[in-house]
Amino acid sequence: MEVSPSVRQSVAVVGLGGIGGGAAACLHLAGRHDITACARRPLDRLTFEYEGRDTDVPLRALTDPGQAAPVDWVLLCTKAxxxxxxAAWLTRLCRPRTRVVVFQNGIDHEARVAPLAHGAGVVPAIVYYNGERLAADRVRLRRVGEHELTVPDDADGAAFAALMQGTPLRVLCSPDFLTLKWRKLLLNAVANPISALVLQRQIVFRRADVHALSLDVLKEAVSVARADGAQLAEDEAERTMEKLLTIAPEIGTSMYLDRLAGRPFEVEALTGAVVATAERHGIATPLNRMLLTLLRAISEAAEAERDNASARADA
Ligand SMILES: NC(=O)c1ccc[n+]([C@@H]2O[C@H](COP(=O)([O-])OP(=O)(O)OC[C@H]3O[C@@H](n4cnc5c(N)ncnc54)[C@H](OP(=O)(O)O)[C@@H]3O)[C@@H](O)[C@H]2O)c1
Structure with a gap:
């Protein structure tokens, strides 16, 4: 269904972290749609830091899914x-006419979200902008490429691009979404695991030995991506490492930052997706499998520790 950009629509943003906070602020400031923020903690405004300027953004935020009503669009911006x-938010927000745009890393957006979406359409999105929740009420958005979001080149993708018109978030509708989502996964599936395991920022990839290991991890993942239908270059692994080295050495990946903070992290959506796809295609990926085992051990211990802490707080 083609949607005219002039039609006012209702949009719920679930998860007000770096990515969701940035998207909610951009949509609110464009003023063309009705935005509801769905968060775990009360919030009535955000300071939005963009291109060196601070803007105060009042928000209608809910913390109880029971208060939410069906909307035209859900932007799902939690970690995978x-x-x-x-799920409780999606139950209240979704109807079959709703579309849920999944602003998450990984390649399995539909499989992850469709079972929770009550018949709503699921639109996978690749996120390229950098969003950082600097404080409970402050978010910074940085544009780092030619587009901030990529979606498939179909009717829902076009409707989403129309929804975002007038915001700083430029949407590319790609006819080869599969290749682009694998390209993004390749970068994530090497940068996140290694930086989280060694607890170092991007600077660690400047080491010759870590660089060589990263290339081997990537070559495994590239063969899996190709088997899955991604149209990748002969030297895709080398190109991915070149791209990784353009990231400033002091930047920390999200898995590194999550590990530093003792939080569980996105293991299954990244390395887990590479290994699961490899298994489906009968491809051996010993390095990625080893990374997966180690990351699961760390992330699941963090989750158990968090659960114990909340049980102690409730006692
Ligand atoms: N940040 C980036 O620059 C970037 C770039 C590209 C892709 N991505 C991807 O984008 C996705 C989102 O990343 P992010 O960096 O925005 O993560 P984030 O900063 O951790 O934000 C996630 C937010 O979701 C909230 N949340 C989690 N469960 C919730 C629930 N049940 N109900 C309501 N809110 C909930 C969290 O709330 P609390 O605050 O209460 O924990 C948090 O504010 C991830 O898949 C990430 O890999 C991020």
Whole structure:
């Protein structure tokens, strides 16, 4: 269904972290749609930091899914492993006419979200902008490429691009979404695991030995991506490492930052997706499998520790 950009629509943003906070602020400031923020903690405004300027953004925010009503669009902006915890929001927000745009890393957006979406359409999105929740009420958005979001080149993708018109978030509708989502996964599936395991920022990839290991991890993942239908270059692994080295050495990946903070992280959506796809295609990926085992051990211990802490707080 083609949607005219002039039609006012209702949009719920679930998860007000770096990515969701930035998207909610951009949509609110464009003023063309009605935005509801769905968060775990009360919030009535955000300071939005963009291009060196601070803008005060008042928000209508809910913390109780029971108060939410069906909307035209849901922007699901939790981390991938937090998706199940957003089920109560999706139950209240989704109807078959709703579309849920999944602003998450990984390649399995539809499989992850469709079972929770009550017949709503699921639109996978690749996120390229950098969003950082600097404080409970402050978010910074940085544009780092030619587009901030990529979606498939179909009717829902076009409707989403129309929805975002007038915001700083430029949407590319791609006829080869599969290749682009794998390209993004390749970068994530090497940068996140290694930086989280060694607890170092991007600077660690400047080491010759870590660079060589990263290339081997990537070559495994590239063969899996190709088997899955991604149209990748002969030297895709080398190109991915070149791209990784353009990231400033002091930047920390999200998995590194999550580990530093003792939080569980996106293991299954990244390395887990590479290994699961490899298994489907009968491809051996010993390095990625080893990374997966180690990351699961760390992330699941963090989750258990968090659960114990909340049980102690409730006692
Ligand atoms: N940040 C980036 O620059 C970037 C770039 C590209 C892709 N991505 C991807 O984008 C996705 C979102 O990342 P992010 O950096 O925005 O993560 P984030 O900063 O951790 O934000 C996630 C937000 O979701 C909230 N949340 C989790 N479960 C919830 C629930 N059940 N109900 C309501 N809110 C819930 C969290 O709330 P609390 O605050 O209460 O924990 C948090 O504010 C991830 O898949 C990430 O890999 C991020």
């Amino acid at each position: 492993h937090e998706t199940p915890s957003a």
